[in-house]
Amino acid sequence: MAYDKFEVLVSKAYPLPIENVDTDQILPARYLKATERTAFDKKFFRDWRFKNDSEDQPIEDFILNDTRYAGSKILIGGKNFGSGSSREHAVWSVYDFGLRCVISSFFADIFRNNCLNIGVLPVQLSPKFVEILLEATIKNPETEIKVDLPNQVVTLLLTGVCESFEINDYKKRNMLNGFDDIDYLKNMKNAIMEFSEKRPF
Amino acid sequence: MANTLFDKIWDAHVVKKIKNGPDVLFIDRHFIHEVTSPVAFLGLKKRGNKVLFPNKTFATADHNTPTLNQHLPIKDLLSANQVKTLEENTKQWGISHWGLGDKNNGIVHVVGPESGLTLPGTTIVCGDSHTSTHGAFGAIAFGIGTSEVEMVLSSQCIMQPKPKSMRIKVMGKLEKFVTPKDVILFIISKLTTSGATRYFVEYAGEVFEEMSMEGRMTVCNMSIEMGARGGIIAPDEKTFEYSKGREFAPKGDDWDKAVKYWKTLKTEENAVFDKDISFAAQEISPMITFGTNPGMGISILGKIPTTEEIEGDVQTYKKALKYMQFEEGDAMMGKKIDYVFLGSCTNARIEDFRAFSAVVRGHKKAENIIAWLVPGSHKVVSQIKEEGLLEVITNAGFELREPGCSACLAMNDDKVPAGKLVVSTSNRNFEGRQGPGARTLLASPLVAAAAAIKGVITDPRTLIEI
Numbered sequence: 031m032a033y034d035k036f037e038v039l040v041s042k043a044y045p046l047p048i049e050n051v052d053t054d055q056i057l058p059a060r061y062l063k064a065t066e067r068t069a070f071d072k073k074f075f076r077d078w079r080f081k082n083d084s085e086d087q088p089i090e091d092f093i094l095n096d097t098r099y100a101g102s103k104i105l106i107g108g109k110n111f112g113s114g115s116s117r118e119h120a121v122w123s124v125y126d127f128g129l130r131c132v133i134s135s136f137f138a139d140i141f142r143n144n145c146l147n148i149g150v151l152p153v154q155l156s157p158k159f160v161e162i163l164l165e166a167t168i169k170n171p172e173t174e175i176k177v178d179l180p181n182q183v184v185t186l187l188l189t190g191v192c193e194s195f196e197i198n199d200y201k202k203r204n205m206l207n208g209f210d211d212i213d214y215l216k217n218m219k220n221a222i223m224e225f226s227e228k229r230p231f
Numbered sequence: 232m233a234n235t236l237f238d239k240i241w242d243a244h245v246v247k248k249i250k251n252g253p254d255v256l257f258i259d260r261h262f263i264h265e266v267t268s269p270v271a272f273l274g275l276k277k278r279g280n281k282v283l284f285p286n287k288t289f290a291t292a293d294h295n296t297p298t299l300n301q302h303l304p305i306k307d308l309l310s311a312n313q314v315k316t317l318e319e320n321t322k323q324w325g326i327s328h329w330g331l332g333d334k335n336n337g338i339v340h341v342v343g344p345e346s347g348l349t350l351p352g353t354t355i356v357c358g359d360s361h362t363s364t365h366g367a368f369g370a371i372a373f374g375i376g377t378s379e380v381e382m383v384l385s386s387q388c389i390m391q392p393k394p395k396s397m398r399i400k401v402m403g404k405l406e407k408f409v410t411p412k413d414v415i416l417f418i419i420s421k422l423t424t425s426g427a428t429r430y431f432v433e434y435a436g437e438v439f440e441e442m443s444m445e446g447r448m449t450v451c452n453m454s455i456e457m458g459a460r461g462g463i464i465a466p467d468e469k470t471f472e473y474s475k476g477r478e479f480a481p482k483g484d485d486w487d488k489a490v491k492y493w494k495t496l497k498t499e500e501n502a503v504f505d506k507d508i509s510f511a512a513q514e515i516s517p518m519i520t521f522g523t524n525p526g527m528g529i530s531i532l533g534k535i536p537t538t539e540e541i542e543g544d545v546q547t548y549k550k551a552l553k554y555m556q557f558e559e560g561d562a563m564m565g566k567k568i569d570y571v572f573l574g575s576c577t578n579a580r581i582e583d584f585r586a587f588s589a590v591v592r593g594h595k596k597a598e599n600i601i602a603w604l605v606p607g608s609h610k611v612v613s614q615i616k617e618e619g620l621l622e623v624i625t626n627a628g629f630e631l632r633e634p635g636c637s638a639c640l641a642m643n644d645d646k647v648p649a650g651k652l653v654v655s656t657s658n659r660n661f662e663g664r665q666g667p668g669a670r671t672l673l674a675s676p677l678v679a680a681a682a683a684i685k686g687v688i689t690d691p692r693t694l695i696e697i
Binding site for chain 2: 047048049050052054055058059060062063064065066067077083108109110113114115116117118119121136137138139140143144147148198199200201210211212214215216218219221222225226229230231
């Protein structure tokens with residue numbers, strides 16, 4: 031098993047209504063020097079969270095520093111979340127910060143793939159529904175959201191308003207069981223070896 | 232149904248189709264570097280897996296490496312450790328490794344094509360989003376995450392759904408001194424930074440047919456900046472001429488056989504794309520960005536759009552201008568510049584140094600400018616010397632550094648200080664990308680050179696002797 035299973039998540043959520051958040055913001059390049067996957071939680075949105083080069087000086091009006099939201103396992107982002115660099119470290123930092131789900135009206139491709147590969151669920155919802163979730167969580171930090179993977183539905187528990195989301199059957203099964211592609215591919219070794227004979231270069 | 236160029240290559244690499252799931256795609260070439268590979272190798276060890284095809288993975292150190300005194304030990308201990316780890320991992324598994332000091336060392340997306348590893352019809356991946364560069368050769372090339380690097384090491388495959396198809400045509404002839412960088416910055420400014428997400432883009436039309444291989448690489452390189460999985464251009468005589476005789480290119484009969492196949496790699500006439508877009512070459516002028524994503528670009532003679540003129544979220548737009556310390560309606564011409572960076576996998580090839588030299592020839596670097604000229608590889612350095620460009624650059628008061636990614640992502644010491652304004656030939660103007668607080672303007676080597684000479688944003692067309 032590669033990561034913890036994901037079934038149903040009920041949690042508060044950080045609202046971050048900014049568009050085109052790129053992976054250089056989620057995890058700045060100067061923290062990519064590790065050779066192990068060690069805790070990246072402090073570096074998550076490092077330059078939006080902390081002043082200068084000191085992690086003892088939080089930028090107070092940034093949402094991740096708002097203690098009322100502490101413990102949230104969901105982040106609600108703006109459109110085109112996770113654009114730019116392919117660094118999986120960005121998604122590791124999402125996970126290490128304690129988040130298991132990111133909601134947006136649109137994700138960048140590589141970020142979305144990386145999420146699914148390490149057990150963070152990227153949930154794409156309509157812009158209108160994302161707006162509803164953002165408004166509710168901004169208004170009341172205690173607002174809870176239910177992300178139900180088996181039924182592919184996100185519900186705002188306060189009002190019961192909900193919307194379904196797409197995920198392909200293969201990735202859904204992986205998330206529900208904590209499986210990943212590496213084991214799947216390992217079992218295909220013979221077919222891959224045979225296929226490789228056909229490739230000229 | 233008529234096939235696109237992309238369909239032909241993708242379909243030829245599908246090992247298995249999973250119902251309601253991704254395709255298992257075979258990878259011909261896997262490039263790795265020091266930053267996104269160490270955890271993949273660790274994962275491999277933890278699971279007790281092996282590298283399935285060590286001869287299909289190629290390593291170079293580039294992201295973290297210094298651009299001065301590469302013969303000395305790397306001072307930054309973390310960087311040194313990453314570079315050493317790459318060396319050890321590749322040694323353990325028998326993978327080709329072009330470390331610091333090796334004649335083939337350089338930016339992965341520069342040395343791949345130079346060595347002849349990048350070939351038409353192949354699938355190429357690397358743990359780096361600018362892998363899209365290699366699409367210039369008619370290859371399917373894209374960036375992957377570290378989990379996928381581990382997949383390729385252990386199985387030579389990745390699992391991804393086939394992306395949607397888009398064709399972008401640019402018809403007609405470009406005006407003089409409008410470069411490939413201007414073409415792609417123009418396209419991204421029209422499509423926005425997410426306009427091609429979920430798509431794989433084929434570039435077609437006269438402008439790309441006329442373009443050099445270096446120019447095509449610049450264009451395909453930045454496909455990711457509009458969200459595309461990758462960009463691709465049909466291989467032609469220029470592609471074959473560039474690749475022929477290179478170290479890893481096929482030789483003799485194999486070459487003839489390969490070219491015969493490569494000539495079939497074209498989109499069929501009746502093929503239908505999910506999206507088909509066309510621009511006129513005459514619309515494009517020298518470009519520059521003003522904001523914090525590569526879609527925020529305008530003509531160098533233009534003004535920063537007002538909040539009434541933009542599409543998208545106004546708060547996000549205002550945040551970007553605040554970071555850049557710009558006002559809506561500002562002209563870009565005449566803005567005072569602090570730094571100039573010529574380099575990166577977008578613009579560090581010989582053509583880029585030729586363009587830069589053409590502008591600075593007979594001029595002197597402005598006193599207020601700190602300039603970093605970082606070639607993409609040792610081969611580019613040799614060419615610069617052979618063509619007499621080093622003399623031109625040196626006489627104009629510039630110094631040439633050693634190859635690497637450098638200030639594009641500022642992982643090494645080449646960091647632009649907070650608040651400073653840099654004209655950069657790289658690919659990303661994100662907040663803090665070139666150093667915490669640094670403010671980046673993306674542009675072509677010609678625009679960068681003009682800024683370096685005048686100390687302010689200048690139309691390069693006024694400096695070049697025609």
